[in-house]
Amino acid sequence: MNNRIIIKNGKVIFPDRIEENLAIVCENGKIIDIVSTEAVVFGNEDMVIDAQNKYVSSGFIDIHTHGGGGHDFMDGTVEAYLGAAEMHAKHGTTALLPTTLTSTFEELLKTFATYKEAVKQNNKGALFLGLHLEGPYFAYNQRGAQDPKYLRNPEPEEYNKILEASDDIVRWSLAPELPGALEFGKVLAEKNILTSIAHSDAIYEEVVDAYNAGFNHITHLYSAMSTVTRRNAFRYAGIVEAAYLIDNMNVEIIADGVHLPKSLLQFVYKFKGPDKTALVTDSMRGAGMPDGESILGSLDKGQKVIIEDGVAKLPDRTAFAGSVATTDRLVRTMVNIAEVPLVEAVKMITLTPARMMKIDQQKGSIQKGKDADFVIFDNNINVSYTILEGNVIYRN
Known part of the structure; x- marks a missing residue:
């Protein structure tokens, strides 16, 4: 998989805080950047997922x-x-x-x-x-x-x-x-x-x-x-x-x-x-x-x-x-x-x-270099997307 996946407009859950106005850029199953939404240059080949102000968590x-x-x-x-x-x-x-x-x-x-x-x-x-x-x-x-x-x-x-x-x-x-x-x-x-x-x-x-x-x-x-x-x-x-x-x-x-x-x-x-x-x-x-x-x-x-x-x-x-x-x-x-x-x-x-399980170098949090595993859910934890290593495996 070569095309980038970009998740935008979400409330991103980190291990110690929640941040908004961020874009998570992923490529080849990995998180390659986490930047402000304004700083992203979207390409024609990018798959852009709009989180619609829902929460974005690690898988x-x-x-x-x-x-x-x-x-x-x-x-x-x-x-x-x-x-x-x-x-x-x-x-x-x-x-x-x-x-x-x-x-x-x-x-x-x-x-x-x-x-x-x-x-x-x-x-x-x-x-x-x-x-x-x-x-x-x-x-x-x-x-x-x-x-x-x-x-x-x-x-x-x-x-x-x-x-x-x-x-x-x-x-x-x-x-x-x-x-x-x-x-x-x-x-x-x-x-x-x-x-x-x-x-x-x-x-x-x-x-x-x-x-x-x-x-x-x-x-x-x-x-x-x-x-x-x-x-x-x-x-x-x-x-x-x-x-x-x-x-x-x-x-x-x-x-x-x-x-x-x-x-x-x-x-x-x-x-x-x-x-x-x-x-x-x-x-x-x-x-x-x-x-x-x-x-x-x-x-x-x-x-x-x-x-x-x-x-x-x-x-x-x-x-x-x-x-x-x-x-x-x-x-x-x-x-x-x-x-x-x-x-x-x-x-x-x-x-x-x-x-x-000693896999926290690859999984468990949204961090540059880690696997692109995400869950997007609403205020009542109803799941909209499940993404594993950059692949959407569930979409509601």
Whole structure:
């Protein structure tokens, strides 16, 4: 692509401010200049996008999603990957981490092969940043909607085979208190794979040990994890408390307005802040779909769930079974419900997750030299354009 793309007449959201009367000039998928509108010389071959006084943000980055639009990444088909990526692009997502569920070893191998093929064919949806394995190394009591029959402890014989089978794994979520988990965490850290605490009954002291072993992230804070507990009458702090006590521990929250109420959204924002908190959808196939019955996980081996009240639930309604959120809804929730400034809400879905995944040199903010990834949206975060590396992948 050689023609320039120029975005004008927008309220441009930077990590620390909003500016108007700017033109963002892009070429070959990169931002090559950010100047005042008056300073731009428009060429006949330029593609000019008039933002019409709407907001222009860096593209939204979702580092934890299981699917959407009727598709789950565990379906094991290229169509599922592409369908989910296209649905999320319509809501402002320019990059995402396809996320697995607890499953058999064979299902994981199939997922790895499917992912590679999907990467080759993906030209209409959000960019795939690599795979996020959620499980199967979880605590039974904190399994949430994860299928208990696949839960197990991390054994080198198995996880080394998994790591050898795919070079696309960039994140892994597991319970650090399980036998062998700390050793596994060190292996992941050596491979620069983001190692995250999830579905865990760990107490504070175990979280500290995990942090020292390379676990520097907490998956969906407050969901499927320990808080203050008693053992032999003595109280112990849990993962929730450790998230705040360990200053450099990163967290993510499902900001759909259902998993966490306003008070907890505000609590996380106040005490972890926008630089240590990423917004994630943790969406299942029901994202972007109507209410009713659905399936969490693969079509043939997944669990039946019910979508109602803006969330997916287990059929007996004892637990949530993943969200049906999209990234625009996350931002809308943080602004309208949690009353977080727009600049910081956007940072939590752009630059902060980019830093966590160590791609902030290329993505996550509007800056000269970075990828031309943008979302244009109105005051209620309704998306008009999604642009990935200079290509318009969605226009409303």
